[in-house]
Amino acid sequence: MRINQFRYSFPILENQVYLATCAHGAQATQVRNRLIRYLDDWNEHGQCWNQQWKIEYEILKTRMAELLNCEISELAHSFSASVLLGSLISSMPFSKERKKIVTTDIEFAGIGQQWIAQRDLENIEVVFLRSNEENEISINQFEEAIDETTLLVSVTHVNYENGCKLDIEPIIEVAHKKGAMVLVDSYQAVGVEPIDVKALNVDFWIGGCSKYLLGTPGSVFLYAKREISDRLNPSIIGWHSQEEPNFFHPEYSLRFASGTQRFESGTRAVPCIYASNAGINLILNVGLEAITKRVQTLTTYFIEETRKLGLNVRTPLNPLKRGPMVAIEFQDPLKTENDLRQKNIISAARGRGVRFAFHGYNNEGDIEKTIEVLKTLI
Template identity: 30%
Template sequence: MNIEGHIDELRAQFPVIKRYTYLNHAAVGPLPLRVLDEVSRINQDKGYSGGLHWMDWEEEAEETRKIIARFINADPEEIAFAQNTSAGLSTIANGLNWEKTDNIVINDLEFPSNIFPWQIQAKRHGLVTKTVQQRNEELAIEDFEEQIDRHTKIVAVSHIQFSNGFKVDLQRLSKLAHENGGYVVTDAVQSLGQMPIDVKKLDVDFLATSGYKWLLSPIATGFLYIKKELIDEIEPSIVGYRTDENYHEYSYRTIRPALTARRFEHGQINFPGIAGMRAAIELLDSFGIYNIEKRIRKLVDHLIADISELRGLKVLSSMKPEHRNGIIKVGGLDNPDDVVKKLKEENIVISSRAGGLRISPHFYNTEKEIEQLLDVLSLLTKS
């Protein structure tokens, strides 16, 4: 569906716009009305009929698993529902069969969720972690190349960096890791929902995400993708009845972990949240994720074109097409936290990160909203 041609209809889905110029999707995405309705539908059902419709919720969740799989070009059995990105990453870190000679490649631009699980494993098993150093807040493939060797079991990296939106070439990294017998684990929470993701094309081995940012889904929703042939290599570290291949059978027996990613779900899943996540993905799908990426690009282009006109401000995010997206970091301010506060007084919401402003519009934002931000920034930088 053409976004510009349906912008009013689209914006009517977002109650957040009634009060705010909301340009902060790298922090927390607001919920569209249809997502609120779906969360409420399941909660109301539980309120008025207890667990009578439990099996319907299970069936709906399985349908959502298929929708998620389609969204990232995976198979449904490669998807496990997870509470958040950190849980997905920890599932992989805890479940791998580590050998003393293994090393792990991380980087110093990364969000802690994709650092700490690996550090814990390194400590537990006496492994070496190798840290790729950022260069001017960017990550160079050559630096990964230097660190990856035939003992590298894991290369852990975000698809898009949280602080400045730097997008890494996952396809090249996967190739590098695989040539050395290692795996790539990616955190996709800053990319999923703002651009197409094709796990087969990227050839990543594991992908973890939350739904609460660009995917416009409820808090504590998310999923973990695991390449089919690797599912059996990851030992479930938190175990429950859902781990078993026959999870509706409650009798005493010896566990046989499912050969699908469901083995990582252990106990009851978040039916209201999952129903909300489905509604959010369906909304994104109805406009088309390629159109959404294009629309965000257009808004960001507008922002970039005008921001350097403002005194002292400059865009610090990479402007190379292969690295940029909907997260823009702006520098040149003495105190970005104060600017964020003053913008909030005008009901304009952005964040400060790593010494700069982080601006992150989504597809339902408008050029007018970008101009509102620029106007207030212009006043603040003049004073």
């Protein structure tokens, strides 16, 4: 599928400008059809835990591994990033020598607050690096904070509020030199940013399917290096964490699944797997390179046009330092979001600004319509 044909898979774009992918991707016809297929399979065959539903799950893992350039055994899938992260945290080998977590003040609450819980409940040291007025955190800050007592560095790939993108490769290098591991949250990047976990040499990675991967909530992935995951034994688990999920004899010794599957939890959100399969398949068919190029062009154009209106752009102007969203400051972001929606412009307020998030299905016409509406609101 060519990038210009991509747009026709999203019926909502016929009548509305959809710029809220940072909150939830637009609904594709293919995704809708797969959800209906789930209902049909359920109706025609009943429960399919060991048949069709398992096949859908395996296909999804295969596609995600292709997108991230990793092995299937290095991926765990669950219905929530918080659940996967909780399982991972429960396996962390904290010690007297290494009991420090380094993170930042631009992390999503679902991750940052879990580190606070560790600090308060487990007496773990947590350091939050502070971003500057340009929403950036320098590599020097990481170099100063990461030392031989650091076990884990947790960073966001693209900030959920303002779209600031961290250069994560040098952060990983600094951490590894000190013997620390690194977790990267790419929820606001995967699907529009090329991500090669092997090339990055990242230890842990997390991302979900409901935004730029065009699926639904309830479908999230954790990547962990195989050589690391095989050494970790989580205490927050489910029946899919074990070597044989259908071994229903809890009185016997627990045998963890090999690789990252040990971080999986209980019953899978099967409808979300069907939907996510269709979403990722769309991304792979169009090609991530084409999507990335389109998004970079659109964010640049949108920033140029909003600055002409005198609006304050909270997203870095340097294209290398931003992701697929542009945040514009407004006195009352929620009111502005609602005003835009009344004019068929769908955006997403967050914090001090309104986020306008772009995907491969957007075009220059979407920007021009949005600019015309913004002129009437300022």
